[in-house]
Amino acid sequence: MSLLDLTWRNVQRNFRLYTIYLFSMIIGVMIHFTFSALMNNKDILDALKNRGNFQMGVTIASVVIFLFIIFFMLYANSFFIRQRKKEFGLYLLLGMSERQITLLVFYETLIIGAISLMTGILLGGLLSKFFGMLLMNLMQYDNVITFSFPFRAIGTTALLFLFLVFIISIQNFIMVHRVQLVELFHAKEKVEKPMKSSTIYAIFSLILLATAFILISRGRESSIWQEHATFGMIAVTVGIIGGTYLFFRQFSGWLLQIIQHKRKYYEGNRVLWTSSLRFLLRSNTLNLTFISLFSTAIIFLIGFVCINYAVQFEAVGRNLPNDIAYQSVDKKTNEKIHTILKNSEHPVEYHNTLAGLAGIPISDRSIAFDNPEYYMNDVILFPEKAYNEIVFLRGDDEKVELHGKEAISLSQGTDLNKLYDKNEQPSFIVKVGKETTFTIAEKKDYALLGWSTDPERSMQIKPAVLVISDQAFQTLKSNAEMKFFEIYQIKNAKQAEVLSREVHSLVTRTPGAYYSSFADVYSNQIESSSLLLFSAAFLAVIALFALASVIYFKQLQEATEEQRQYSILRKIGVDDREMKMVIRKKLLFVFLPPLVLGILYSWFILKYYILDSVQDFPQLNNMIWGILVIYFFIYLLFYLSSTNIYFKIVNQKQ
Structure with missing residues (x-):
């Protein structure tokens, strides 16, 4: 019998194991080809305004995806080989x-890899x-995406998965040559000893977790994060990682010991599942910590990028409230610009001219403006009437009433x-013809003119x-330099690059x-945040x-060992119902x-370090809760699937 004949018989005899391994590799190929096909899709590249950023972002994401696939395939292959040690x-x-055994496994890997490559590319093309x-x-573009199999994507996927087969073959060679014959026969018969738990360590795990949650809940504006950020970061990291590990290593075992000392311990099936857990705690501690x-x-990743994506649409509008705004130049240029706008594919919805006074700040600009380095050196003063008119046209509830x-x-x-309260209003001196002292009644998070922009540099x-x-405006007007600004609102400003x-x-x-234009920033910001969300969701x-x-695979292994x-x-x-x-x-x-701890950790971090910073976006809380609910139901499907498979394996006749 040749090695190829033996390979085919192995596939027939161990069809369940091979199916799992084949399915895993197909998923890996499919995911990589889907992303690679997107990166090389002509329709997508033609639609994007920032093609270079897209290709760079997708390339980085592709590398991360491939590293994930390598980790996953090596883990799956390790399980696959361990299950066959007795056969070897x-x-x-x-x-x-x-x-010869190494060559046999190489043939199997090559055949499975070839089938996976063809199937994965076909499915990946459909998904792309x-x-x-x-x-x-996501980018709010109307472009049609055609069905395609880019040759470059096929080539890179084939090369990368040949590389993966090579790595897997090296892993198989090491695993086959490292184990002795006696160990191969007893590979599945190792039994974990019940782990002893310490009350002190169990309590210490809760202290570590409580410390981490308390520090996180203080928020980034608290003194401990403002003055001792390094200490706080170390304490939270140790609390989360160390606390999680000790929670599963010590607290869980201690809790099971408490259950065993209860009077009703021997009633029902409690003795069966608690005893089994005590034996398996040692081998599951790292897995449970990792899962959490x-x-x-x-x-956190999905929550963060979803918040970023949701905020971007409104943030661009807040930072650039005018579709086009510019400082009036000469009359001839203004008329030419107006004619261009009027005859363009983006008809003018309204046009206003704002008159302001040019001023030079004498006081420290940080009194009136947070982060003054982001602002122009000079100050422009507008009357409340002109400001309120613009606010009314925009439909915003930001009108003001000022005196003196x-x-x-x-x-x-x-x-x-x-x-500011009346008696706490800071003074701000501005030279407008002459030095004038104003009292700042309010710092308002609102843009009248918005950021200056450039089509190339955003x-x-x-x-x-x-x-x-x-x-005050009328009093200062006679001695000040006047500046005029033309403000336009146009149709379909998103596409007005x-x-x-x-x-x-x-x-x-x-x-x-x-000069300021909504279109200069919108495509860049929205494409970037959309790509970030898309890549993060894919990851x-x-x-x-x-x-x-x-x-x-862990449950599959344990179920096989506990048959x-x-x-x-x-x-x-014990009947089937009781066993289930x-x-x-x-x-x-x-x-x-692990699910509860993972949700708690991520919610606390998102809540106190991101959501509290964007309180004027109340819908974000519901969005994060939606993500948590979706994750819970996905996890629930994992649980139900695992219990079903576990029962089928232990129910098989030996």
Whole structure:
């Protein structure tokens, strides 16, 4: 019998194991080809305004995805080989050499790899069209994505998975040559000893976890994070990692010991599942810790990028409230720009001219503007009447009423308005013809003019704007330099990049002239945040798949090792219903605590370090809760699937 004949018989005899391994490799190929096909899809590249950023982002994500796939496939292959150690021992006993066994496994890997490559590329091509349409939808583009199999994507996927087969072959060679014949026969018969737990360590684990939660809940504005950030970071890291490890290593075992000392311990099936858990705690501690921390990372990643994506749409509008705004230059240029806008594919919805006073700040600009380095050096003062008219046109509830020398600074980007009491209003001196002292009644997170922009460099710097009373404006007007600004609202401003470039080239002929366009920033910001969300969601799917595989293979291994014990239980009268109940309770311990800890960690971090910073976006809380609910139901499916597979394995006749 040749090695190829033996390979085919092995596939037939161990069809279940080979199916799992084949399915894992197909998923890996499919995921990689889908992402690679997106990166090389002509329809997507033609639709993007920032093709270079897209290709760079997708390339980085592809590398991360491939590393995930390597980790997952090596883990799956390790399980696959361990399950066959007894079979390899029999081959050695019958006279086969280690070289022949290694060659046999290589043939199997090559055949499975070839089948996986063809199937994965076919399925990946189908998925790439769907995900391409999803990406266009995220970016709010209407472009049609055609069905395609880019040759470059096929080539890179084939090369990368040949490399993967090579790595797997090296792993197989090491595993086959490292184990002795006696160990091969007893590979599945190792039994874990019940682990002793310490009350002190159990309590210490809760202290570590409580410390981490308390420090996180203090928020980044608290003194401990402002003054002792390094200490706080170390304490939280030790609390989460160390606390999680000791929770599963010590607290869980201690809790099981407490249950064993209860009077009703021997009633029902409690003795069956608790005894089994005590024996398996030692081997599951690292897995459970990893699952908890990995779940935290997945939820946090998705939560963060979803918040970023949701905020971007409104944030761009807040930072650039005018579709096109520029400082008036000469009359001839203004008329030319107006004609261009009027005759463009983006009709003018309204046009206003704002008159302001040019001022030079004498006081420290940080009094009126947070992070003054992001603002222009000079200050522009607008009357409340002109400001209120623009606010009314926009439909915003941001009107002001000022008296005397009161002023409101438009300190956009502060996230929250800061209203001062009458006796606490800071003084701010501005030279407008002559030095004038204003009292800052409020720092308002609102933009009248918005960031100055450039079609190539996006956002640059913000104009420093003060809104003053109409009375003060009229008094200062006669001795001050006047500046005029043209504000346009146009239709379909998101797609006005070409128009913006044309207007920008005319305005900037006057050195230092202010120019701002919504379109200059929108495509760049939205494409970037959409790509980030898309890549993160893709990575999260892969991470969930890898996490499910770790859990799945671990339970598969334990179920295979415990077939004899469950066979004994069946012989002494334990029926299927009771056995399913024992399995469900046992696996609930494997799934529930890591899920709860992962959700708690991620929620605390998202809540106190991101959501509290964007309180004017109340819908984000519901979005994060939605992510948590979806993750819970995915995890629930893992649990139900694992209990079903576990029962099928232990129910098999030996």
